[in-house]
Amino acid sequence: xxxxxxxxxxxxxxxxxxxxxxxxxxxxxxxxxxxxxxxxxxxxxxxxxxxxxxxxxxxxxxxxxxxxxxxxxxxxxxxxxxxxxxxxxxxxxxxxxxxxxxxxxxxxxxxxx
Amino acid sequence: xxxxxxxxxxxxxxxxxxxxxxxxxxxxxxxxxxxxxxxxxxxxxxxxxxxxxxxxxxxxxxxxxxxxxxxxxxxxxxxxxxxxxxxxxxxxxxxxxxxxxxxxxxxxxxxxx
Numbered sequence: 111x112x113x114x115x116x117x118x119x120x121x122x123x124x125x126x127x128x129x130x131x132x133x134x135x136x137x138x139x140x141x142x143x144x145x146x147x148x149x150x151x152x153x154x155x156x157x158x159x160x161x162x163x164x165x166x167x168x169x170x171x172x173x174x175x176x177x178x179x180x181x182x183x184x185x186x187x188x189x190x191x192x193x194x195x196x197x198x199x200x201x202x203x204x205x206x207x208x209x210x211x212x213x214x215x216x217x218x219x220x221x222x223x
Numbered sequence: 224x225x226x227x228x229x230x231x232x233x234x235x236x237x238x239x240x241x242x243x244x245x246x247x248x249x250x251x252x253x254x255x256x257x258x259x260x261x262x263x264x265x266x267x268x269x270x271x272x273x274x275x276x277x278x279x280x281x282x283x284x285x286x287x288x289x290x291x292x293x294x295x296x297x298x299x300x301x302x303x304x305x306x307x308x309x310x311x312x313x314x315x316x317x318x319x320x321x322x323x324x325x326x327x328x329x330x331x332x333x334x335x336x
Contacts, residue, residue, distance in 0.1 A: 148269055209256075213267045
């Protein structure tokens with residue numbers, strides 16, 4: 111199937127690192143994505159990783175992919191209050207239409223000053 | 224990244240009326256767009272895949288006569304909620320894919336009173 115699972119809540123203190131975890135079940139995933147959603151807004155693509163990569167870094171964001179365990183994580187360094195939002199993990203799979211994504215339920219990140 | 228614009232961002236309508244939501248790809252052409260629905264504190268549920276020049280493909284359980292999708296050009300897809308009822312109140316989001324990932328509109332908050 112295409113189940114994508116995430117923990118629902120994460121709280122961190124400003125300046126600390128945040129790590130949001132995600133697991134998925136479909137081994138034919140092609141790309142894995144992280145999106146950010148602020149209240150009342152659409153989804154902002156933060157980063158994505160191709161399924162044959164194991165790490166991608168983009169400024170404060172580090173994505174780690176363990177394909178064997180079907181585990182994806184997003185690390186946000188030096189977390190700021192402006193990072194408070196819901197973060198969605200999503201995957202695309204080989205057998206689906208290009209652009210069709212399967213989403214987790216989202217992790218609510220709260221950053222305390 | 225690619226820009227997808229959705230309009231309106233908020234709409235309130237009376238029960239029994241119809242509402243049209245537009246999704247535009249501003250700087251790229253999209254043969255395929257997607258329409259999602261998001262319930263409070265929930266993930267995104269794919270409603271349908273919109274195909275330029277042909278009929279949309281609806282997910283199981285989504286009424287095609289209620290949620291009319293038209294994709295008449297490579298940059299515009301519309302979702303019309305017909306004979307809206309309060310249970311149709313939700314957040315609707317569209318997306319379009321490029322080689323760099325799937326990009327989302329800002330979403331439309333529909334309230335049916």
